[in-house]
Amino acid sequence: MKRIAVLTSGGDAPGMNAAIRAVTRLAIAQAWEVFGITQGFAGLIAGEFTPLGQRDVGGIIQRGGTMLGSARCLEMKTEAGQHEALRQLRAQAIHALVVIGGNGSQQGSHALSQLGFPVVGIASTIDNDLYGSEITIGVDTALNIALEAIDRLKITASSHHRAFLVETMGRNCGYIALMAGIAGGAEAIAIPEIETDPEQIAEDIRLAYERKKPHAIVVVAEGAKYNAEGLIKYFKAHKERLGFDVRATILGHVQRGGAPGVFDRMLATRFGAGAIDCLARGESDVLVGLLHGTIATTPLGEVVTHEKPLNLSMMDLANALAR
Numbered sequence: 001m002k003r004i005a006v007l008t009s010g011g012d013a014p015g016m017n018a019a020i021r022a023v024t025r026l027a028i029a030q031a032w033e034v035f036g037i038t039q040g041f042a043g044l045i046a047g048e049f050t051p052l053g054q055r056d057v058g059g060i061i062q063r064g065g066t067m068l069g070s071a072r073c074l075e076m077k078t079e080a081g082q083h084e085a086l087r088q089l090r091a092q093a094i095h096a097l098v099v100i101g102g103n104g105s106q107q108g109s110h111a112l113s114q115l116g117f118p119v120v121g122i123a124s125t126i127d128n129d130l131y132g133s134e135i136t137i138g139v140d141t142a143l144n145i146a147l148e149a150i151d152r153l154k155i156t157a158s159s160h161h162r163a164f165l166v167e168t169m170g171r172n173c174g175y176i177a178l179m180a181g182i183a184g185g186a187e188a189i190a191i192p193e194i195e196t197d198p199e200q201i202a203e204d205i206r207l208a209y210e211r212k213k214p215h216a217i218v219v220v221a222e223g224a225k226y227n228a229e230g231l232i233k234y235f236k237a238h239k240e241r242l243g244f245d246v247r248a249t250i251l252g253h254v255q256r257g258g259a260p261g262v263f264d265r266m267l268a269t270r271f272g273a274g275a276i277d278c279l280a281r282g283e284s285d286v287l288v289g290l291l292h293g294t295i296a297t298t299p300l301g302e303v304v305t306h307e308k309p310l311n312l313s314m315m316d317l318a319n320a321l322a323r
């Protein structure tokens, strides 16, 4: 009988629980034993294993966050940490590990694989910046939360003829800002991938007023050269000349804490099933993701050495639609 372990690592993402549930129940269906590791790689290094049965993962599919807890673990970046993680897995006689997480987490997965331990990664991060999957667990729910905030801000912005900056998460990736900006009908979008001049954003706001729009919404990614803080500083310094005032809302972790929508529950369930299929056919050192709309695997060595490009033609679309 195989004994497998599962952990969630890095920033939590809505849908992680659905993935844990699928991994657990489908592994048990193979007559394997399943162990949950709490607090990501930090818990692995500390030897925090808990047996998971079918009922232990009941009632979690609709819950955001992760029932196993998560952490960012600097120790896993060191050789000593990686060897200790391996020692703990061997001490518990675990045959394979499933790691649900994003970029940093899959580096840990690949490091363990290189030490000879079978690991399968599941693509999960709200940032959607992970090579090897068109879309990752949590993105859709986080986007819907950002969108709801934009829609609400537009209402108050219209009442007051105000300009609003909405800052979204995404680390160095502009995906959330770009998609939420297009879907939310933003007048301007600032992302890290394209250097944006604050004067251009000011011009976009001015043009929106000139076109008799009752509001101006600027969606800005946290990783943009000028994020909300930078833009507010700039607009304050040039308020007299620009002739308008801007208010800012930083969405922050609110975007991560939602209950997963149907898309994330399904994606996570399919990824969980995909991970068990991989282990059943003896495939490891791979990431389970969505490629061309189907569940597919990509070697972790490739995942951790490639960046996922953002489709920048979407920015042209956003600009054309903002007119």
Ligand code: F6P
Pocket: 011, 072, 102, 125, 126, 127, 169, 170, 171, 222, 256
């Ligand atoms: O990677 C997910 C993410 O939410 C990023 O968008 C953000 O930059 C980061 O995590 C925040 O990290 P933490 O939760 O550790 O503050």
